Amino acid sequence: MLGLNKKDATLLIVVAALTLCAPFILNPFPTGSAMAQFNAGYPDLMQRFIIFGIFAIGFNILFGLTGYLSFGHAAFLGVGSYSAVWIFKLFTYNVIPAITLSVVVAAIFSLFIGFVSLRRSGIYFSILTLAFAQMSFALAYSVLSNPKFNLTNGETGLQVYADDPQWFHRDSLPDLPHLFGLSMRSTYSLELGAWRFDFNAGYYLCAVILMIVFYLAIRIFRSPFGMMLRAVKSNQQRMNYTGLNTRPYTLAAFVISGMYAGLAGGLMAAMDPLAGAERMQWTASGEVVLMTILGGTGTLIGPVLGAGFIKYFENIFSKINDTVLHNWFAFLPDGIEDFVVFIVHPFIGKGWHLTLGLLFMLVVIFLPGGLVEGGQRIGRLLKGKKKAPDSEDPEHHPKETPHVAE
Amino acid sequence: MGILDVKNVNKNFGGLKALSNVNLSVRENTVHAIIGPNGAGKSTLLNCLVGKLIPDTGSVMFDGKSVLGRSPYEINQMGISRVFQTPEIFGDLTVMENMMIPIFARRDGAFRMHAYESVANESGIIERAEQVLEDMNMADKRHMHAAAMSRGDKRRLEIGMCLSQEPRLLLLDEPTAGMARADTNNTIDLLKQIKEERDITIAIIEHDMHVVFSLADRITVLAQGTPLVEDDPQNIKGNPKVREAYLGESA
Ligand SMILES: Nc1ncnc2c1ncn2[C@@H]1O[C@H](COP(=O)(O)OP(=O)(O)OP(=O)(O)O)[C@@H](O)[C@H]1O
Ligand SMILES: [Mg+2]
Numbered sequence: 001m002l003g004l005n006k007k008d009a010t011l012l013i014v015v016a017a018l019t020l021c022a023p024f025i026l027n028p029f030p031t032g033s034a035m036a037q038f039n040a041g042y043p044d045l046m047q048r049f050i051i052f053g054i055f056a057i058g059f060n061i062l063f064g065l066t067g068y069l070s071f072g073h074a075a076f077l078g079v080g081s082y083s084a085v086w087i088f089k090l091f092t093y094n095v096i097p098a099i100t101l102s103v104v105v106a107a108i109f110s111l112f113i114g115f116v117s118l119r120r121s122g123i124y125f126s127i128l129t130l131a132f133a134q135m136s137f138a139l140a141y142s143v144l145s146n147p148k149f150n151l152t153n154g155e156t157g158l159q160v161y162a163d164d165p166q167w168f169h170r171d172s173l174p175d176l177p178h179l180f181g182l183s184m185r186s187t188y189s190l191e192l193g194a195w196r197f198d199f200n201a202g203y204y205l206c207a208v209i210l211m212i213v214f215y216l217a218i219r220i221f222r223s224p225f226g227m228m229l230r231a232v233k234s235n236q237q238r239m240n241y242t243g244l245n246t247r248p249y250t251l252a253a254f255v256i257s258g259m260y261a262g263l264a265g266g267l268m269a270a271m272d273p274l275a276g277a278e279r280m281q282w283t284a285s286g287e288v289v290l291m292t293i294l295g296g297t298g299t300l301i302g303p304v305l306g307a308g309f310i311k312y313f314e315n316i317f318s319k320i321n322d323t324v325l326h327n328w329f330a331f332l333p334d335g336i337e338d339f340v341v342f343i344v345h346p347f348i349g350k351g352w353h354l355t356l357g358l359l360f361m362l363v364v365i366f367l368p369g370g371l372v373e374g375g376q377r378i379g380r381l382l383k384g385k386k387k388a389p390d391s392e393d394p395e396h397h398p399k400e401t402p403h404v405a406e
Numbered sequence: 407m408g409i410l411d412v413k414n415v416n417k418n419f420g421g422l423k424a425l426s427n428v429n430l431s432v433r434e435n436t437v438h439a440i441i442g443p444n445g446a447g448k449s450t451l452l453n454c455l456v457g458k459l460i461p462d463t464g465s466v467m468f469d470g471k472s473v474l475g476r477s478p479y480e481i482n483q484m485g486i487s488r489v490f491q492t493p494e495i496f497g498d499l500t501v502m503e504n505m506m507i508p509i510f511a512r513r514d515g516a517f518r519m520h521a522y523e524s525v526a527n528e529s530g531i532i533e534r535a536e537q538v539l540e541d542m543n544m545a546d547k548r549h550m551h552a553a554a555m556s557r558g559d560k561r562r563l564e565i566g567m568c569l570s571q572e573p574r575l576l577l578l579d580e581p582t583a584g585m586a587r588a589d590t591n592n593t594i595d596l597l598k599q600i601k602e603e604r605d606i607t608i609a610i611i612e613h614d615m616h617v618v619f620s621l622a623d624r625i626t627v628l629a630q631g632t633p634l635v636e637d638d639p640q641n642i643k644g645n646p647k648v649r650e651a652y653l654g655e656s657a
Contacts, residue, residue, distance in 0.1 A: 005524075005526065219521070220521050220522075222524045222526065223524060223525060224518075224525055225518075225519060225520050226525075227499075227503060227510075228507070228510070230498065231499060231503075231507055234497055234498040237494055238494040239507075240478040240479050240482075241478050241479075241482055241487075241490075241494070242479075242482060242487075242507060242511050243479050244507070244516055244517070245479045248517040249517060256521075
């Protein structure tokens, strides 16, 4: 199907089914029930799942295939957001031109940054990308925001104001990002007994784009180009002496992953028309690294899982507070209840990073292949242990190969 | 004039004269062995031929064109393939993929952005890779991870990868080092067969005299960075200078 083998086609169909049914799947608990706070099926969070999924899929094309660990990919995400908001300010709230420009600008940016950074490999490459991203952050945060030349609107962040030109805007169109008139915020809520499911236009736009870019990622993974990228990770020396120039291969991978990041940034702005410098900060770059490793570096679905996992924690665990805890543990005798709440307290609310950090450590130590490996192990247990691991699938057994500087 | 001409090449590492005034001419369609004791500069000389090192002085011409200043991938695209002293293969990839990459490199050049096509549809490349694996007696290992193979198999794979490119000049750095006797004999047979079947020039560095005298048409003895003698195999055996510098030492 679509030029994919059976296994990949199945994966694509599963991903499509999951994203399209996400409003149901993510809202398993009746509204108003005690468990309702674990529901993740509200538009804002679902959009974020998808957007960071796209970001991580792209990042994995660089990191998972070539092994080049970039610590600056948030810069491309930020650039994408700024580009989109400028389209909103100057021309139109239609998201198509905005998203297109995000991808184009991120491509140009990543071509430049990649060209310079890829002169080195290993840790030096990572540091160079980090330096570029922090420079971009500084530019966005202060340098490019002054009364004479205000490109980024500094601390406040770039947003659309009533006196912006918006040349192609007509009054009949929504005063928010829209797709040919369909507002990204428009949501249809389906009430089924005690349950409520939200179907949001913005979410479905993101979902369709995710499916397209996920499909493209599969094509890249299975292409001769993808094989060359894995060869780069495995042995650059052999590549050079085999008549292959590694530089354009790594640069192409870098630019492709930068474009995915720009797309994610553009979609973020399309869901909520503002862009801030904090989107480019190194913590944001680090987050996508965590997502990819947590999900499974070099696997197709891993980065999407990792992104979902982290965003779920960020949004759900951070909302649990002491009152909620007291409710949960109310059945315990008072003294013990307080004690349990005291123990759990550091891991929830603002402390969700702590929980995530622990989980991350557990995964990296016990499941070096990430959540995907966990899934495969469970699958193997269920099928019976007879079947040996698939040796035809090298990208599912990623190995650490340090890049020796040339 | 040979297919490969090395003239007055010098290479120093700090104070160490690794190569001094090396002249070497390899005639087309011959097997030229370079022998010499450890540290004689054999690998260094090879590195100067493939762009890994740049000689301090001198010239290296391949087929009338200078290779100096070109990167390894350009030199490979000119028609020189190289096997390393310790096998260099794509350990994370399967044997089949290892074999396909050099064939892609020959067909598509140093870079091609074929990111949308599927490897599975490249029937021409697949057939060719399978055929080379067959020739190398490795067809049963095609789905194995290259890193999981024995050292001898890795070496054979590397030789196969180089041969799949149909190079005009094949450079082998101790291709039988660390191989069992049987594997060594297989390699000799393989190289003999290649030499008969194709238009190929081979330059081989080797310590194993059995290999050298079974294959070589011409031998250069290198000692302390300088070529001592260059002659036909039967004359090398009796040469007193060679005995002293090399054969005597190891006997
Ligand atoms: N990159 C380098 N830097 C410094 N010295 C080097 C370098 N490469 C080789 N040498 C030195 O140059 C001399 C020649 O080394 P080379 O590896 O060419 O010898 P060889 O003839 O290949 O020996 P062997 O039979 O052990 O492989 C040695 O003394 C070696 O230590
Ligand atoms: Mg050597």
